[in-house]
Amino acid sequence: MKRILSGNEAAARGAWEAGAEIGSGYPGTPSTEIMETFALYPGVYAEWAPNEKVALDAAIGAAYAGKRAFATMKHVGVNVAADALFYAAMTGVEAGLVLVSADDPSMHSSQNEQDNRQFAKFVRIPCLDPSDSQESHDFMTAAFKLSEQFDTPVLLRMTTRVCHTSGLVEVGDQRLPLPEPKKYPRNTAKYVMVPANARKRHGIIEHRIQELAEFAETSPLNQIEMHSPSLGIITGGIAYQYAREVFPEASILKLGMVYPLPAEMIRRFAGAVERVIVLEELDPFIEDQVRLMGVDAYRPEGKYYPGTKSIFPVTGELDPRVVRLSAEKAGLLPATEHSEPESFDLELPVRPPVLCPGCPHRGAFYVLHKLGVPVNGDIGCYTLGVTPPLNAIDTCGCMGASIGVAHGAAIAGDKERHVAVIGDSTFFHTGIPALMNVAYNRSNVITIIMDNRITGMTGHQENPGTGRTLQGKETLEVQIEPLVRAMGIQNVVTLEGHDVEGIEKVLKGWMKLDEPAVLITREECALLPSSRGRWLPLEVISEKCNGCTLCFRVGCPAIMKSEQLDPKYGRPLALIDASLCTGCEICAQVCPRDAILFREQVLARKGDIENSEVLK
Amino acid sequence: MTTWVSGQPLNVVLVGVGGQGTILASDLLAEAGLRLGYDVKQAEIHGMSQRGGSVISNLRWGSRVFSPIVARGCADVLIGFEKLETLRFSDYLRHDGLALVNDYAIVPVTVSSGAATYPDDNLLREGIARMTPNQHWIRAVEIAEQAGNLRTTNVVMLGALARILGLPKVAFQESIKVRVPLKYQDVNLLAFDKGFEAAGA
Structure with a gap:
């Protein structure tokens, strides 16, 4: 039966049908719902890990132990998990292992738009790139099969428009047979990557990728759809949908597996059409390889390559309009009259995302704004402290960067006192080693850990501080203050997030100290059900107000x-x-x-x- | 475009502010499309937009839908749950598309803090009129209140849409029964009917 599923829901279903029993991930838009959905299936274990590297190690460990396993994360999470990904590519696995990377072209909710297909090539593992919900489901199953057939981790690379588009999916109604239980491997040549073993494994994985390239030639993951021979389009992932939409007549080579590529199939396709182009989102990942194969993909006159992609933009996500306009510019389509919609000259008030009413982060930002000190921020709801009128964040790079970057300013001798601001989940993610560095090397960074008792920005996921797991079990709860004290930091205070006066007093006091200090503002996210029960709207006595604007x-x-x-x-x-x-x-x-x-x-x-x- | 023809593709853009039920409305439209025999795709953006920012959702019905995104200048219908957002995204409409506007303002923080001014209704109407001659305003919040739950504003708008385009009511009623939790189904069905009636007035 067909049902409407988002790409994420479909991927979770696919994992369950493939017989995945273990899932570990870290929340991050647009990946979050995959693990949330998987957690609801019977006969599975699903968890949130403190960060992506831990999640991938856990999935690798489960796959070594003979259970099909996968890890989910957003694209930038793969950077964190990269160390694990590289060794797993070297060792291979006992049961299927899939890494899901949810990329975010156009950065709807991210700090960069890195194209994680590149990781597959870097690491020497296959990469599947689904173009809709049905393929998110089907490719997940295919990824597990590939993983076991070729003894390799497989990268399932999704993008925002695949993850968060709902469409019709034909699902299966049973799981693949689960792997037979077996004894944990004692196979040091394969699983202990000391140099002598690793040197041998490197040769094996180079050979493996060649075998995968041969597999790609006949795999149904890659399909040729012959229509008119005048234009052939090599494409994959979401770009396939725009190819069909904008070029209904064109012949298409649809690559479901975007690494390694089927060179013979590509040459054959290019030879069967008069003109061949590559249509892909972000990097010229396919285009680079196609040109290296000696295929003369069409490019407009005077276009310098490899400085940029030859026809379609290298930045931002594609849509039918972007594809059409680029194709018109390159002379592939006749120019249309109304290609540019009329725009208006009205200056509309912008509606930026803001800290919600009742947000427990607001108090500290109000004080930081007042103090005017440089603030090194981090990734989460509290990044919104940057927005006016608070204007209280000066840098924000990646998960856990706040404390390290503030420490860097301190050791560089910056004359101003630096404050690092980090949320509870981000502190657990990568903040802890950075704070340890502040303590160990005794810089005078003031760290504010904004503990709102949940992972907020991605929509309320449990974390090691909340006392509950992804699958709803009660569990141990990390105590932040004793953890910080155990690092040797002496100045540690915990206050309620809404206590403006208390926060101001503590921070002002610490400004005079030349020592590391940590303020924990502990207050539940105002959107949590337990918080909502306490909502009580305040009132202004208009006779007393004089419009002072404070x-x-x-x-x-x-x-x-x-x-x-x-x-x-x-x-x-x-x-x-x-x-x-x-x-x-x-x-x-x-x-x-x-x-x-x-x-x-x-x-x-x-x-x-x-x-x-x-x-x- | 003012009427729906069975089998004809439909491209809808839904816009609003986080928390207004834009996504549920879009889910209901997808479900209705499925019931009318279409292939459907519905694309939305999560994340930062949940924090009081603008929300946009794309919904497409067709015999086979490829792109999940409705390109600018190609929407048959723009459903605006907030009037400023309707104007902001009105360039998604094709030149004779339908703008269905909830006559309701949610003041952005840039306005409440005094940095900007919320455009008055005349300006909003003129702005939308530059994109399409075909705009229909509805006081969906008041109607939802009459139906008994403010949160059914989104479904009031769908009722109005069904009336204006001539979409089969039953497809929506069935969708509500599939997608809305049991205890809110009656109030949503009522809200749908009230929106349907209001659009005919």
């Missing part, structure tokens, strides 16, 4: 400018949107005129004194 500067979407003006200064008064306000009291704390009621005052005003006692 509360506007906390950058809360629930605080608006009223149409009512202050009679003396003519400034708009503050107004709280009761449908958005959670009652975090940050605005009430910063108001110099006590014009914003605290929770207790709101309750008291409602005559609900009893409730206010309960809250105490």
